[in-house]
Amino acid sequence: MHRPLVRLENVAKTFPDGLEALAGIDMEVGRGDFVSLLGPSGCGKSTLLRLIAGLAQPSGGQVLWPDGPPAPGRIGYVFQDPTLMPWGDVFDNVYLPLRIAGQGRKAARPAVEAALALVGLADFAHAQPHALSGGMRMRVSLARALVTRPALLLLDEPFGALDEITRFRLNDDLLRLWGEGGWTVLFVTHSVFEAVFLSQRVLIMGPRPGRIHAAIEIELPQPRPPELRMGADYQRICAAASASLAQAMGSC
Amino acid sequence: MLTRAAWLGRLAPALLGLLVIAGWEALVRFNDIPSYVLPGPLAVAETLWREGSSLLAALLVTLRVTLAALLVATLTGVLLAALMAQSAWIERSLMPYAVFLQVTPIVAIAPLIIIYVEQPFLALLACAWIVAFFPLVANTAAGLRSADRGLQDLFRLYGAGRLQRLRLLLWPSALPHFLAGLRISGGLALIGAVVAEFVAGTGGSETGIAFRILEAGYRLQVPKMFAGLVLLALTGIGIYAALAWFSRLLLRRWHESALPPRS
Numbered sequence: 334m335h336r337p338l339v340r341l342e343n344v345a346k347t348f349p350d351g352l353e354a355l356a357g358i359d360m361e362v363g364r365g366d367f368v369s370l371l372g373p374s375g376c377g378k379s380t381l382l383r384l385i386a387g388l389a390q391p392s393g394g395q396v397l398w399p400d401g402p403p404a405p406g407r408i409g410y411v412f413q414d415p416t417l418m419p420w421g422d423v424f425d426n427v428y429l430p431l432r433i434a435g436q437g438r439k440a441a442r443p444a445v446e447a448a449l450a451l452v453g454l455a456d457f458a459h460a461q462p463h464a465l466s467g468g469m470r471m472r473v474s475l476a477r478a479l480v481t482r483p484a485l486l487l488l489d490e491p492f493g494a495l496d497e498i499t500r501f502r503l504n505d506d507l508l509r510l511w512g513e514g515g516w517t518v519l520f521v522t523h524s525v526f527e528a529v530f531l532s533q534r535v536l537i538m539g540p541r542p543g544r545i546h547a548a549i550e551i552e553l554p555q556p557r558p559p560e561l562r563m564g565a566d567y568q569r570i571c572a573a574a575s576a577s578l579a580q581a582m583g584s585c
Numbered sequence: 586m587l588t589r590a591a592w593l594g595r596l597a598p599a600l601l602g603l604l605v606i607a608g609w610e611a612l613v614r615f616n617d618i619p620s621y622v623l624p625g626p627l628a629v630a631e632t633l634w635r636e637g638s639s640l641l642a643a644l645l646v647t648l649r650v651t652l653a654a655l656l657v658a659t660l661t662g663v664l665l666a667a668l669m670a671q672s673a674w675i676e677r678s679l680m681p682y683a684v685f686l687q688v689t690p691i692v693a694i695a696p697l698i699i700i701y702v703e704q705p706f707l708a709l710l711a712c713a714w715i716v717a718f719f720p721l722v723a724n725t726a727a728g729l730r731s732a733d734r735g736l737q738d739l740f741r742l743y744g745a746g747r748l749q750r751l752r753l754l755l756w757p758s759a760l761p762h763f764l765a766g767l768r769i770s771g772g773l774a775l776i777g778a779v780v781a782e783f784v785a786g787t788g789g790s791e792t793g794i795a796f797r798i799l800e801a802g803y804r805l806q807v808p809k810m811f812a813g814l815v816l817l818a819l820t821g822i823g824i825y826a827a828l829a830w831f832s833r834l835l836l837r838r839w840h841e842s843a844l845p846p847r848s
């Protein structure tokens with residue numbers, strides 16, 4: 334039997350001020366999946382991630398975890414802003430989830446250093462956040478989300494502020510990481526190309542109230558080498574996804 | 586190396602001070618104003634030199650009250666603010682009384698305190714505490730509420746406990762606010778101690794600087810009054826400078842208020 338990691342049934346979110354951010358969301362994320370949410374600004378992508386993380390409650394429908402709700406630390410979340418503690422250095426920030434879990438600084442050091450190496454910040458463990466570039470701050474945030482080795486990784490436009498070269502590199506790293514197995518990723522992005530390159534499935538969202546307009550299965554081979562971006566198949570799927578997105582935006 | 590503008594910025598206040606002092610001395614000399622009306626700065630300095638050791642001893646007494654009151658105000662203020670941060674209910678029930686203490690003039694409460702608290706040191710301390718207490722509570726409470734929303738989410742996501750949240754998130758967020766309150770309260774504690782001494786009169790065996798000023802006033806020793814005043818003002822400046830330095834020390838690594846400008 335197919336058991337998803339998390340299932341959303343007819344989920345809606347209306348904010349107290351009356352704004353209808355999401356309506357009738359039905360979706361599943363399977364164990365080990367890489368799913369992207371692609372949609373225009375303001376269509377409720379961040380709101381959807383917050384509902385799944387349990388940081389907000391749906392005003393209608395439900396978020397179901399067939400194997401029970403995840404324990405703290407089983408969800409890693411990269412917010413749209415880096416959200417770092419300005420009073421701590423990079424190490425302190427990445428160490429935080431383990432610290433909350435009760436792990437000592439010494440015991441956590443290897444995990445923190447591994448997470449920093451993964452995002453290419455091994456040499457910046459003792460830098461203060463204000464002394465980092467915007468992209469570096471975002472990578473610290475990514476390292477912090479990875480440090481507990483979560484079962485589900487929620488990424489809210491983690492690479493939006495990065496230059497294309499770093500973005501491609503981190504995309505490749507993320508895919509490699511995902512390829513090691515054990516991770517489920519839900520990835521929010523504005524970029525059609527990024528969504529298609531990374532995902533097994535792309536959910537196209539339309540605006541106000543946000544709903545899922547289409548689900549596109551990405552039929553590209555795994556693993557995906559960087560050269561794939563030049564291939565005809567890739568470009569054809571990107572074109573199809575763009576068309577679907579344009580349709581979703583037109584439907585409002 | 587300091588630039589010319591920076592040098593001027595440092596020299597200007599000193600120069601102004603010298604000018605005012607010189608003008609004051611000239612005013613007193615040319616008009617033959619007797620020193621029991623208005624002593625010149627030289628006469629004040631001379632009194633300061635002559636009576637320095639006895640005035641300093643008195644200052645020490647006042648300073649002891651001030652610092653003890655500041656310490657107690659810090660402990661109680663932070664404790665109360667932390668209590669308020671636990672729930673809006675606690676905050677709503679406590680805040681009115683904190684405000685009540687703040688708005689009631691200390692000169693009006695001091696006589697009562699001095700009647701009820703027998704031990705003079707404790708009576709003075711209580712008065713200074715009342716004055717110094719409010720900025721610490723109010724600022725720390727506001728600081729504890731000002732933690733970044735995103736970070737609050739993060740702590741919730743990882744299932745942080747109440748104490749972890751307080752220690753690792755709320756307290757560091759509140760620190761700059763707390764320190765701003767501390768800088769204000771440092772000066773206020775001194776004012777509170779001085780007012781209390783004025784009201785208390787002789788009090789105990791040891792007398793503080795404020796009482797010495799009062800006493801000098803009864804005896805028309807006006808230069809001595811000025812000398813005491815100078816010492817008090819310098820003490821106030823010293824307390825402020827020490828707290829400002831302490832605050833910069835704690836915040837220099839991360840807070841906007843203490844970071845060097847971007848270059």
Ligand SMILES: Nc1ncnc2c1ncn2[C@@H]1O[C@H](COP(=O)(O)OP(=O)(O)OP(=O)(O)O)[C@@H](O)[C@H]1O
Binds near residue numbers: 349352375379380381
């Ligand atoms: N706390 C809130 N109260 C009221 N409205 C909100 C709140 N949070 C979000 N919204 C509204 O919900 C809608 C969806 O917001 P959301 O942040 O989920 O969009 P998004 O798809 O992530 O956009 P972007 O790509 O620009 O980040 C927006 O119209 C926003 O104004």
Ligand SMILES: [Mg+2]
Binds near residue numbers: 378379380413489
């Ligand atoms: Mg968003």
